[in-house]
Amino acid sequence: xxxDLVFEDRLIGGEELDLRARRLAGGLTGLGVGEGxxxxxxxxxxxxxxxxxxxxxxxxxxxxxxxxxxxxxxxEHILRDSGARALIIEExxxxxxxxxxxxxxxxxxxxxxxxxxxxxxxxxxxxxxYSGEVRAPRGMMPYTSGTxxxxxxxxxxxxxxxxxxxxxxxxxxxxxxxAGVRTLMPAPLYHSAPNSMTLQTLLHGDLLVLTRKFDxxxxxxxxxxxxxxxxxxxxxxYVRLLRLxxxxxxxxxxxxxxxxxxxxxxxxxxxxxxxxxxxGEVIYETYASSETGMLxxxxxxxxRIKPGSVGKPxxxxxxxxxxxxxxxxxIGETGVIYGRQPAYPDFTYQNNPAARAKAGLGxxxxxxxxxxxxxxxxxxxxxxVSDMVISGGVNIYPAEIEHALLELPEVLDCAVFGIPDQEYxxxxxxxxxxxxxxxxxxxxIRNYLVGRLANYKIxxxxxxxxxxxxxxxxxxxxxxxxxxxxxx
Numbered sequence: 001x002x003x004d005l006v007f008e009d010r011l012i013g014g015e016e017l018d019l020r021a022r023r024l025a026g027g028l029t030g031l032g033v034g035e036g037x038x039x040x041x042x043x044x045x046x047x048x049x050x051x052x053x054x055x056x057x058x059x060x061x062x063x064x065x066x067x068x069x070x071x072x073x074x075x076e077h078i079l080r081d082s083g084a085r086a087l088i089i090e091e092x093x094x095x096x097x098x099x100x101x102x103x104x105x106x107x108x109x110x111x112x113x114x115x116x117x118x119x120x121x122x123x124x125x126x127x128x129x130y131s132g133e134v135r136a137p138r139g140m141m142p143y144t145s146g147t148x149x150x151x152x153x154x155x156x157x158x159x160x161x162x163x164x165x166x167x168x169x170x171x172x173x174x175x176x177x178x179a180g181v182r183t184l185m186p187a188p189l190y191h192s193a194p195n196s197m198t199l200q201t202l203l204h205g206d207l208l209v210l211t212r213k214f215d216x217x218x219x220x221x222x223x224x225x226x227x228x229x230x231x232x233x234x235x236x237x238y239v240r241l242l243r244l245x246x247x248x249x250x251x252x253x254x255x256x257x258x259x260x261x262x263x264x265x266x267x268x269x270x271x272x273x274x275x276x277x278x279x280g281e282v283i284y285e286t287y288a289s290s291e292t293g294m295l296x297x298x299x300x301x302x303x304r305i306k307p308g309s310v311g312k313p314x315x316x317x318x319x320x321x322x323x324x325x326x327x328x329x330x331i332g333e334t335g336v337i338y339g340r341q342p343a344y345p346d347f348t349y350q351n352n353p354a355a356r357a358k359a360g361l362g363x364x365x366x367x368x369x370x371x372x373x374x375x376x377x378x379x380x381x382x383x384x385v386s387d388m389v390i391s392g393g394v395n396i397y398p399a400e401i402e403h404a405l406l407e408l409p410e411v412l413d414c415a416v417f418g419i420p421d422q423e424y425x426x427x428x429x430x431x432x433x434x435x436x437x438x439x440x441x442x443x444x445i446r447n448y449l450v451g452r453l454a455n456y457k458i459x460x461x462x463x464x465x466x467x468x469x470x471x472x473x474x475x476x477x478x479x480x481x482x483x484x485x486x487x488x
Contacts (some may be wrong), residue, residue, distance in 0.1 A: 002054065003183075003205040006226065007047050008212065017202070020047075020124065021054035027127030028059060031106040033085045035060040035135050040084035042066040042075065042093050045210050048110055048120050049189050052088060053140075053199055060135025062155065065142065065190035068093055069454035074151075076100035078143050081351055082153050088120065136160075139199070141350070142192045142290045144367075144395070153350030154192075154290045166343035170315045171200040174286045174294040176230045176259025182207040183230045184222055186214040186237070187393075192290040193263045197232055205230075216240040220252035227256045234393035235267045238275050239423055254279065263288050265393040265425055266381055269307035276300055285310055287379060289367045291359065293341040295319055296379050309378040317341045319379060320364055321372055334372045334382055338364035387478055389418030389426045396428065396457055398478075404452050410434050410441050413468050416459060417478045419485050429485065430459035431468060438464040 002014035002021075012020075033039055041052050041063055049065075056063045064082045066075050068090070075097045079087070086106040089097075094109055094117070101107060112119035136158035143151035171177040175197045183201040185208060187194035201208045209226050211218065214237055222228060233241075257279060263286040275283045285298040287310035296319070298311030313319050319339045321329040329335040338361050349356045359365050368388075371381040389396040398416035405414040413433040418426035434441045442462060449458045468476050 003202050004207050005047060005050060005202075006207065006209045007045075010047070012047060017050065017054060019129070020051045021058060022129040023124055023127040024051045024055035025058040025130035027124065028055065028061070028086060029130060029132065030127070031086050033059065033061055036062070036138065038062045038064050038082045038084045038141060040064045040066055040079055040082060040087045040089075042068055042070075042087065042089040042097075043110055044068055044090065045185070045189055045212050046090075046110065047210075048088055050198075050202065050208075050210070051124070053189075053195070054202065055130075056139065057137045058130055058135070060138055060158065062138045062141040064153065065140065065195065067190050067454065068188075069456060070097075071452060071454065072097045072100045073452065074454065078151060078153070079105065081151075082141060082143075083350075137164075140192065140195050142190075142195075144290050150400075152352055152355055154347050155350045156347045157345040159345055163343065163345055166315070168200065168204055170294060170341070170343045171197065171204070173314050174263075174284070174288075174297050175200065175232070175261040176284070177201050177205060179204055179206075181205040181230045182209070182226055182228050182256075183232070184209045184211075184219065184226070184228045185232050186211045186219060187232050187234065191264065191394075193261075193286070193288060194232055197261060201230070214240075216244050217248055220244075220249070220254060223254045223257060224252045229256055230259045230261065231257060232261050234262055235265050235271055236392040236424055238267070238271050242271075242274055242278070249278070257282050259284060261286065263294070264395070265390040266310065268425075269303070272303050273307075276303065286314075287311065287381065289369075291347060291365050291367055292339045293344040295339040295341055298378075302378065306374070306376070306378045309374070309380050311379065312377050313379075315341070315343055318364065319373065320361070322361065322366075329372065331375050332372055334370055336366050337369045337371045337379070337381070338366045340364050387417065389428060391418065391421070391426050391428065391456065392424045394456055398428075401428070401430065401449075401453065401457055401459070404449060405430065405432060405445065407452075408444060408448055410436050410444065413470075415468050415476045415478060415481060417481055419482060427461070428457075428459035430462040431465045431481070432462060433465055433468060 002017045004014050005012040052063050066078050088108050091109045091111050107117040108120050109117045110120045141153050141155050143153050177200045185198050189195045260283050281300040283300055286294050287296040288294040295317045296311040297314040302311055321335040323329045323335040340363050373379050387398050401416045402414050405411050411434050416430045419429055421427035470476050
């Protein structure tokens with residue numbers, strides 16, 4: 001049976017969740033959504049998101065989350081590229097992107113006014129239960145940015161009979177999800193790892209407590225109130241938990257927690273050590289991507305003996321470090337990380353077979369990360385997609401920001417990169433070569449980016465420079481820029 005759901009002050013039992021999923025599957029069928037089709041969703045954490053995840057298991061359709069921070073242009077690319085047949089969206093976000101929604105797309109609004117588009121809850125209550133054939137589950141189609149600046153949709157093939165039990169075993173090792181777990185999920189469901197962990201809890205656990213957003217003290221309160229055994233947290237959340245006053249920390253009993261899962265951003269050894277000292281031997285870390293799935297798990301014991309490592313291969317994962325010559329690197333030598341997790345079916349990039357082919361090495365896949373494996377088989381990640389910035393656990397690709405900057409006529413050249421940040425892990429710096437007065441250009445840049453990109457993609461530190469260090473191939477040496485900033 002599906003796990004029970006707690007959201008804010010609302011309890012939805014597993015049987016009711018199953019009924020809601022069948023009704024949503026029936027309603028989407030009535031809107032023309034069929035096997036292999038895509039339904040987009042742009043909501044904060046909400047029961048409607050859970051309904052869609054379960055309904056797509058029934059329909060054999062994909063659900064495509066859109067980051068709710070996105071502006072119109074960013075959302076438009078995903079809606080059109082994914083070929084979505086329907087969109088479930090919060091009314092506030094609908095106002096933000098209404099002008100770019102394709103005319104043929106069916107739209108259902110959460111907290112709407114029962115008009116056009118219809119309100120989700122009212123619409124759902126009128127839908128017949130799905131009565132069609134049993135279909136192979138598809139699942140999430142996440143969009144991941146890349147060095148081209150345009151996000152790519154990761155579209156997995158249908159699950160075969162061998163995949164669900166393998167995914168369940170993998171989830172137990174990497175996330176602590178198994179029969180009887182009571183999971184707390186404070187991370188946004190538009191991200192791959194929180195979404196996948198949530199789905200596995202719904203399918204195999206007892207209780208899912210879903211929060212609208214992260215609040216440090218609320219995490220402790222919910223753990224105590226619901227006897228939480230499994231929690232998903234990322235390093236920025238560790239920072240905010242650790243900064244709570246001791247008097248607040250001591251108010252709550254968190255002894256029920258058996259497993260804290262983390263992925264998406266590497267965790268500083270000092271930060272992990274502080275969490276281990278407070279919460280005990282329950283802090284785990286996973287190296288994964290939307291394309292590869294979970295490749296390694298770092299256990300609490302491993303964190304103590306191999307600080308800075310992301311652990312060893314999990315289940316039947318295969319990892320290979322490849323040098324510039326295309327050959328496998330010897331132990332300890334840095335190269336591009338390739339991996340494969342056979343618990344997941346293969347994938348394509350939506351409408352982009354060339355990018356998929358470029359990412360492959362036989363059956364192995366890379367997202368461009370660079371690292372090495374030591375003599376004991378532990379993986380270390382040195383660079384994340386070379387230029388990618390991870391700020392607060394969120395992947396940010398500077399190329400997308402640079403492309404937006406270069407749309408301004410006064411910007412002649414630019415470079416965006418990440419520098420270490422004590423709270424967020426990394427923060428963005430933008431260097432801009434421009435014409436005109438610096439003060440006016442800075443104002444124009446910020447005003448333009450606010451309307452063009454999600455706020456977390458806008459560099460905190462933007463500086464006007466006379467020139468940028470490009471090599472003979474026209475590339476900026478961002479490694480050199482980072483080094484200069486570190487030295488200064």
